[in-house]
Amino acid sequence: MATAASSPPLEPFVLADHPVLDMLNTLAAVDGAPLEFWHSDEDVQAWLARTGWDLPEVRFARGELLKAALTLREAVRGLVEQRKVGGQGSPDVLNRFLATPSHPQLNWSASGEPRLEKVWATATAEQYLAPLAEAAAELLVGGDFNLVRECEHPDCVLWFYDRTKSHRRRWCSMALCGNRHKVAEFRKRKQH
Numbered sequence: 744m745a746t747a748a749s750s751p752p753l754e755p756f757v758l759a760d761h762p763v764l765d766m767l768n769t770l771a772a773v774d775g776a777p778l779e780f781w782h783s784d785e786d787v788q789a790w791l792a793r794t795g796w797d798l799p800e801v802r803f804a805r806g807e808l809l810k811a812a813l814t815l816r817e818a819v820r821g822l823v824e825q826r827k828v829g830g831q832g833s834p835d836v837l838n839r840f841l842a843t844p845s846h847p848q849l850n851w852s853a854s855g856e857p858r859l860e861k862v863w864a865t866a867t868a869e870q871y872l873a874p875l876a877e878a879a880a881e882l883l884v885g886g887d888f889n890l891v892r893e894c895e896h897p898d899c900v901l902w903f904y905d906r907t908k909s910h911r912r913r914w915c916s917m918a919l920c921g922n923r924h925k926v927a928e929f930r931k932r933k934q935h
Contacts, residue, residue: 755780755790758916761904762794763879764891767820768915772900781816784808796874801865811868815840819879823902827888840869840876896920 755769769780769790781787787808791798818836825832844864851857863873882891890905894915901915914920 759903760906763882764902768901787812803868807868815872843870843873894920
């Protein structure tokens with residue numbers, strides 16, 4: 744993604760057009776080296792807030808949320824990769840996150856219409872991340888994996904959901920990898 748002349752991004756990329764794929768993209772690559780964006784519980788919390796997960800304020804033992812988030816991310820990565828190639832992965836880890844008690848709750852604010860919302864238990868970090876795990880399971884079951892893609896740039900590891908009208912998106916981002924590809928192609932043509 745970044746070139747040697749540029750510095751690594753400070754925040755994870757949010758460009759996948761699907762929150763679960765954005766979660767996978769919290770592990771990226773810069774100049775061929777892995778770039779981990781989650782180093783602390785606070786990093787995970789900041790990413791959850793940035794990507795619109797409206798989860799309650801909860802405190803866990805230091806490092807517990809980070810450990811659970813990394814476990815979930817890598818389990819989902821393996822399942823997405825298997826689903827993409829038509830293989831079969833083990834859902835055991837994801838199912839552990841999904842085994843969280845939940846219930847519907849009616850919310851009716853004074854200024855709006857009544858809404859039915861799902862409320863999950865949050866006693867453990869795994870339970871806290873259950874909404875993200877549920878979104879991952881829904882992607883694996885109902886997502887169109889013809890439209891779930893990895894960026895075509897050879898140095899990029901980012902995933903995205905192609906929601907373009909023509910379904911011909913090739914790059915995680917035109918500003919990142921698409922532009923790099925265009926510059927490389929231009930240089931090739933200039934050499935000949």
